[in-house]
Amino acid sequence: MLAISIRDLRTLPQISGVYEFHDAKGMILYIGKAKNVKKRVSSYFQKKHADVRVSLLVQQIVTVRIIPVNSEFEALLLEAELINQYQPKYNVIWKDDKHYIYIQITDEEFPRIFFARKAEKSHNTFFGPFPSSSIVREILSYLRTIFPYCTQNPTVKKACFYTHIGLCNPCPATIRTYQSGKYLLAKRTYRKNILFIKKLLSGQAKSVQSALQREMERCSIEQQYEKAGEFRNKIEKIDYLLTSFHTPQEYINEPFLFLEESKKEQDELAKILSPFYPAIGKIRRIECYDVSNVSGKFAAGAMTTFVDGLPVKEYYRKFRIRLQSTPNDFAMLSEVLQRRLHHFGWPLPHLIVIDGGKPQLIAIRKIFAKSNISIPFIGLAKAEEEIVIPDKVHFQKIRLRKSASALHLLQRIRDEAHRFSHAYHQHLRLRYLLPKN
Numbered sequence: 480m481l482a483i484s485i486r487d488l489r490t491l492p493q494i495s496g497v498y499e500f501h502d503a504k505g506m507i508l509y510i511g512k513a514k515n516v517k518k519r520v521s522s523y524f525q526k527k528h529a530d531v532r533v534s535l536l537v538q539q540i541v542t543v544r545i546i547p548v549n550s551e552f553e554a555l556l557l558e559a560e561l562i563n564q565y566q567p568k569y570n571v572i573w574k575d576d577k578h579y580i581y582i583q584i585t586d587e588e589f590p591r592i593f594f595a596r597k598a599e600k601s602h603n604t605f606f607g608p609f610p611s612s613s614i615v616r617e618i619l620s621y622l623r624t625i626f627p628y629c630t631q632n633p634t635v636k637k638a639c640f641y642t643h644i645g646l647c648n649p650c651p652a653t654i655r656t657y658q659s660g661k662y663l664l665a666k667r668t669y670r671k672n673i674l675f676i677k678k679l680l681s682g683q684a685k686s687v688q689s690a691l692q693r694e695m696e697r698c699s700i701e702q703q704y705e706k707a708g709e710f711r712n713k714i715e716k717i718d719y720l721l722t723s724f725h726t727p728q729e730y731i732n733e734p735f736l737f738l739e740e741s742k743k744e745q746d747e748l749a750k751i752l753s754p755f756y757p758a759i760g761k762i763r764r765i766e767c768y769d770v771s772n773v774s775g776k777f778a779a780g781a782m783t784t785f786v787d788g789l790p791v792k793e794y795y796r797k798f799r800i801r802l803q804s805t806p807n808d809f810a811m812l813s814e815v816l817q818r819r820l821h822h823f824g825w826p827l828p829h830l831i832v833i834d835g836g837k838p839q840l841i842a843i844r845k846i847f848a849k850s851n852i853s854i855p856f857i858g859l860a861k862a863e864e865e866i867v868i869p870d871k872v873h874f875q876k877i878r879l880r881k882s883a884s885a886l887h888l889l890q891r892i893r894d895e896a897h898r899f900s901h902a903y904h905q906h907l908r909l910r911y912l913l914p915k916n
Contacts, residue, residue: 481545488524491517493792494547496737497557497730499567501542508539509569510561512554515792516545536569546730547737547789553725555618556682559609560727580615581607582680589651589666590673591630592619606680622679625716626672679717682726688717741788744888751877751885752830755868756855759829763787767832767896768819770800770811771904779907780815781900784828785892794825797903808835809842816846827854834893836860836867837874844869859893 483490496516500508513519520543528534548554562570583595586602594615595605609615627648631639636655641647654665675687695710730736749762765785772778778800784791798815812833819825831854833839840858847853858867864886866877879886 481547483543483545485524485540485543488517488521488543491520491543492545492547492789493517494737494789495549495551495554496545496547497554497561498546499544499561500536500540500569501544502539503541505542507565507567508536509567510558510565512551512558514551514554516547532569546734548730549725549737552618552621553727553730557727557730559607560731563607564731580609580612581605582609582615582619584673584677587633589629589633589654589669591633592628592673592676593630604677606677618680622676625713626675628669628672628676682728684717688714691717738788740884741888744788744884747883748830748885748888751866751879752855752857752868755870755875759855762829764826764828765830765832765892766819766828767834767892768812768815769834769893769896769900770808770815771897771900772800772808772811777904777907778811779900779904780811781896781903782815782819783892783896783899785888785895788888790895795899797899799903799907809838812839813842813846816843817850820846820850820852827852829855831856832889832892832896833858834861834896836865840867840869840874859889861893864890 481492493515494517495512495514497510497512498516498520499510502508511519523533523537523540528537546557548557581595582605583593584604584606585591585593586604594612607615609618623646627641627646629639629641629647629651631647631650631652633651636652638650638653639647642650642653649665649669651669654662654669657665675690678684678687691710691714695707695714698704698707698710725736733739745762749759752759752762763786767783767785768780770778770780780798780800782796782798784794786794796819798818800811800814802810802814812835816831831843833843833856836858840856843856847856856869859865860867860876863878864881866879866886866889868875868877
């Protein structure tokens with residue numbers, strides 16, 4: 480757990496995590512979670528608060544403690560667990576009711592999922608308690624996009640509204656109209672969705688991923704390619720949601736878990752690249768580049784920077800592409816890197832990562848040759864998640880196992896670069912499309 484005085488808020492990391500506000504005696508006043516801890520925590524101290532309770536809280540804060548996590552989903556579960564464990568004064572004050580919230584999964588032929596104020600003695604399954612309905616709503620909205628389920632009264636014979644937006648599939652009302660074999664197959668699909676949700680809420684993420692992998696492989700062998708594609712999409716969504724999932728208890732037992740794993744990722748990546756870049760040493764600072772455009776219009780480039788496995792957003796940079804009006808990602812990428820290398824005051828990274836494969840690396844190699852700058856650089860080809868490494872004239876491809884720590888680091892950096900460039904591209908489009916006042 481990172482402990483930072485309120486005098487040193489500028490040193491807060493810009494990462495997903497759970498934060499605790501402590502008073503002078505070390506008592507926990509409030510626990511919260513944030514996608515960007517630095518931005519969220521700093522906001523408490525940057526303005527006057529109309530809410531007297533917030534003002535009273537801020538006056539008592541002496542230290543901020545942070546547990547970094549891999550994903551927002553982990554932060555949601557960890558926040559709930561810590562609030563339940565410590566019952567901080569201001570979390571109790573701000574509860575949205577007198578009772579904490581539970582997730583209730585009914586014991587029916589087609590189980591439904593609801594909020595509940597308390598865990599009653601019944602055959603239903605309860606998860607929680609969670610500190611607020613907003614947290615429960617976030618958790619379930621994540622899960623429902625991956626494993627659809629129904630909340631409709633079982634006596635209703637018409638398929639529910641959520642069927643039309645993919646959040647209830649298959650709908651029990653529809654399943655009940657099926658005959659024998661088709662009925663049993665659809666029922667099994669629905670109940671599996673509920674089982675996977677139960678497992679995810681219990682922290683059994685790896686079990687869910689393994690089961691989906693087996694289902695995908697079975698469908699592929701049986702040449703049910705459309706069905707296999709559905710399972711693949713679910714796996715990808717869970718991968719994106721969880722990254723390297725850890726339960727709240729793992730973070731409570733080892734608050735520095737995320738930082739230790741970040742170091743492991745860097746060390747593993749350095750070991751993989753050392754045969755191709757013998758002088759690479761430790762890979763502490765990594766820059767990643769991506770471009771985003773629609774048919775060459777509103778083209779935007781982005782540079783994201785990770786230091787010691789963490790995003791450092793003060794080093795992010797946006798580039799509006801100047802030279803291209805036709806779609807040519809290679810030329811756009813070249814322009815972005817050329818402009819970056821002309822900023823001699825920016826520290827050079829230990830590694831450059833490009834979202835792409837051999838064609839993109841060829842373009843980058845030419846830029847380095849012209850500038851007489853030597854920095855290790857690689858590509859991450861999205862189709863097979865291969866690491867592509869320039870090796871003199873040729874290119875080497877390395878496909879790591881999906882659980883590899885080094886791959887998780889590269890995927891996290893690549894996805895952040897893609898998000899950042901796409902966001903800037905969208906900004907440029909909206910600025911053009913919206914009428915000016």
